[in-house]
Amino acid sequence: MGQRCLCDFIAGTRCRRSNPRQQPRRSGSRIVKPAPEATTQPDRSAGASPAVAGVPRPRPPLWATLVATFFGAGRLKPGPGTWGSVAAVILWALVSWHIPPANRTWATIAVATVVTLIGIPAATRVSRTSGLKDPQFVVIDEVAGQLVALIAVPLGWKTFLAGLILFRVFDILKPPPVRQLEPLPEGFGIVVDDLAAGLYALAIMHLLLHFRLLIG
Incomplete structure (x- = not known):
């Protein structure tokens, strides 16, 4: 007949049966308690990103945002890099x-030196907080490179326009070693490649001035 509880023989009495999984098991002379059920909790200490962890x-800092975007020029669309160069x-x-x-x-x-020295840490701070290697809205690198392209250039709308166009061309095409400088860490990689593009533009600019192909 199997095992039956005493209360089964008493009318109107309901027997409370215990869950066998919750009963301690005897092992030899010791009572082994069942292990508590594991609860599934998300592991937030395994390098989860702030977005995943809900943080x-x-x-x-405000100064880093203002410098990196060149006081908001990097927020303009389209082509924030070009807007940064135009503003410079x-x-x-x-x-x-x-x-x-x-x-x-x-x-x-x-x-140009001051802009570079301030721009590198500003670009680093903004890049870290945004989670992007080279955010498009960071244009302080274009400002620094554009200033390099205008070193020792006579004043005039033609020279300014030529410097702007030349710098943007080399900044977009990135001939060697400009592109090879991009993988440098954080703010260095963001700014230094634009300085190299500015040197390319500066060299072509002075060649045009030397051969009088461009008159300021």
């Missing part, structure tokens, strides 16, 4: 008229 990405040319054209001609070359070098 928003931290924002970069316009701003430098307005400033350079107030610099004595004898000091313009060194002033351009100094400004």
